[in-house]
Amino acid sequence: MTENSKQTMSDRYSPADVEEKVYAWWEQSGFFKAQDQSTKPPYSVILPPPNVTGFLHLGHAVDHTVQDVLVRWKRMNGFNVLWLPGTDHAGIATQAVVEKELKKENLTRHQLGREKFVARVWEWKHQYGDRIYSQMRKLGDSCDWDRAVFTLDEGVSKAVRKVFVSLYKKSQIYRGTRLVNWSGPLESAISDLEVEHRQIKGSLWHIKYQVEGTQDFLIVATTRPETLLGDSAVCVHPDDERYKHLIGKHVVLPLLGRKIPIIADTYVDPQFGSGVVKITPAHDFNDYKIGKTHQLPMINILTKKCELNENAGPYKGLKVQEARKRILEDLKTQGLLEKEEPHALSVGHCSRTGAVVEPFLSDQWFMKMDQLAVPAKRVVESGTIRFEPESWTKVYLHWMNIIEDWCISRQLWWGHQIPAWYCEDCQHITVSETDVTECETCHSKNVRQDEDVLDTWFSSALWPFSTMGWPQETETAKTFYPTSILVTGHDILFFWVARMIMMGLEFKRDVPFREVYLHGLVRDSQGRKMSKSLGNSVDPVEMIGKYGADALRFSFIAHLFSGKDFKFSEQRIEGYRNFMNKIWNGTRFALAALQDFQIPTDGLKALPNKIHLSVYDQWLIFKLGEVEKTVEESMEQHRFSDATNALYQFVWYEFCDWYIEFMKPVLNGAPSVDRENSQLVVAQTLNRIMRLLHPFVPFITEELYQKLPLHDKTCMLDQYPNPRNDREFLALGSETAALEVDLIKEVISAIRNIRGENRISPAQKINVRLVPGDGEVQKHLAHNKSAIMTLGRIENFEIGDEGNLSKCALAVINVKTAQVKVVIPLEGLVDIEEEVKRIQKLVEKLTKDIGSLSGRLNNENFVKNAAEEVVEADRQLLAQSKNQLQNLQDSLTRLR
């Protein structure tokens, strides 16, 4: 970076002039790189791989900010940090994007054929796949880019195959005909987790099924009348007196005329509806189970596109909704529709396409989950993996207890094709890590590979080790596996986190991470999920353009409390943009005052013996030490917002509003020892401020850091300040000085308060008489005379007795045991009535306080039971309050 401290700085911080330049410099300098071998302790984080088709959205931005904060903080704490980036091939999403493109050319993927289509997707990936990476750079993500991985890279693909084959050989992966969630538009199965349930106002239709050979009807209620075409039985409760005699007989299926049996099962709730349930094993999950136990035929009535098939007789070719309409009409005509009543139900929708999900019978690959779940539960129960917030532990364990087999095959073209080959001659399935040209049993060459690909989450589940070169024993894995922490949104706890834990334990014999930090999700200002369809999504890149990446990052971190979802607010970003500007200008002022600053040749270490700092310097350093302690504790506990808030307070209020104001006369004044000292303190403090803030707001801090007279090569690799490093400097802080300055601040505030409340113009100089409570306080007042005069805009300053209070404003200040009375003559300045009002307000409040305080202290039980400090503090407060009240009442009588 060029030496630019002499350059003039703009009076506004302009992120656009800084961010790209600084980032490029970091990256070119190799600051993000991790070392496979190092003497430093390792710290590793894998980035939840965003979809390769994706744009960076607000959810990513939050997720990445948290990770970048952690990673930068650890790096500055001397860790060998690996933040491993990657992207996900995102089967469905990516295929959809490219299909959309094809559509513009009036092509479908089927016309193109599988091979050409996949080639086309790769082309697309090569062209746009890095887009999200460039957006991540805008945000400041300090990933080790050289290690970026794509889920379809050769290495990862090998890992995928190895895992598949291994689990298949252990019968943990199997092929089966099962009822699965089916998305018509995708013509593919989807997993349970990809189904979104939405509340729908539907109807419950009561349909008459004629009992065979009689004129009697059974009334069957259903929310999906079209499925009756696939009925293979009707079912009643075995003890239901109404229907007992019919069990074993048959009914005639309306419209199709098929005869189906009346069976009995305790699954039926006699209280609900008519107590008779139609059983459609091929299109309903509950019915499927009943169908299995009663060995009923599974009648599939749908095609892969979710249109009715030949089993639907006259309704063949219709879409589900059309069929429903037609069937209801026909039932009505035939007098078989008893009634229709409104009924609220929730219907599964495909999270990708929004289409209604149909339970569909098909051949799929499944992963058995129950055995894998056992150790995955144990590591969480034992605390080997900790969730943060802890409440997710329960949710996780609950889910693991009811876990069902995972349908891992997808009828798509883009993804990891399933490494299974079917023999056309002997039907044997050969599952292999390498491509197969002949059947492993009959050696026929007549084999073809399974057309399906694996669920995207299959490869994601291996991410923590597949990205580190597994199955090879790499140095990377030796150093960085298990990873230190996983940061992600709670929405993919089951999709991803749980499955990584299971796979890590199965294949690495070790947890993939020890900590899971689940942050909240960003919602819009009304608390709704952000989504494209609602049109309420916010583009973080646009926000960065408007306010800068640092402001955006800070706004996330400052409001990221305990994993709760939080509402997006542009106003908040603006507020933190203002904070960035404050940092910029505070530094700008300080740098101007440091133009002639000479770095002491013997360094800082000799300082304590050499210089005597002003109370303001000692006060500032003391506060700085306190902030560093707070920040360290907060960071250790991952209470990031506590850290940012403490820094915000310190930088804006303590440093800018008070310290700079106290020191302006000195810093802008003639050369002096005080000035030299202060310059040193300012230079050091700024340096520490930049380092403290760096993980949160990396761009502005690096830029300013480079302009400081005291700095190292780069802020991002400098040591993170804490109360233990640079002790020599922090030791210059003093609590006694801090108390003195706190008292002076109170005095100045009291003067300002009297001015403000009495509407005394800032231009109006006033006189003040300060009455110290004791000799010590008197010394402090005298010592800080000029600060009080400047900041209080005082013309004549006097320390002494109370004297004549006639026509004077009065304030009584207590800081710990110190007391100061502030007396300001108002005669000829303002209307006395304003001051009367002000004092009356105080009197009122004090009277109330004294009432409750003395009430409590008169309570024997309180005095007896409460902690001694508490009682003592109350006694002191009461005495002070009484004293203040007395003074104010006196002044009231003498005011007019």
Add this chain to the structure above:
RNA sequence: AGGGAGUUAGCUCAGUUGGUAGAGCGCCACCCUUACAAGGUGGAUGUCGCAGGUUCGAAUCCUGUACUCCCUACCA
């Protein structure tokens, strides 16, 4: 239906061993005081969802209750 979380100032939210409520933003008043008007100074605002209980004392612990949100499951 089961599970989880929430209810504190106009808004968004803090409040870590129980000790007389805080921040940011917004609002009101005054001020362009040469670091910053993306600023400064001062000010106002809360029976901490409701009802009980434990306690000298409860936003904080316990019980009940109302409402909101999320997740999982779903009765045809």
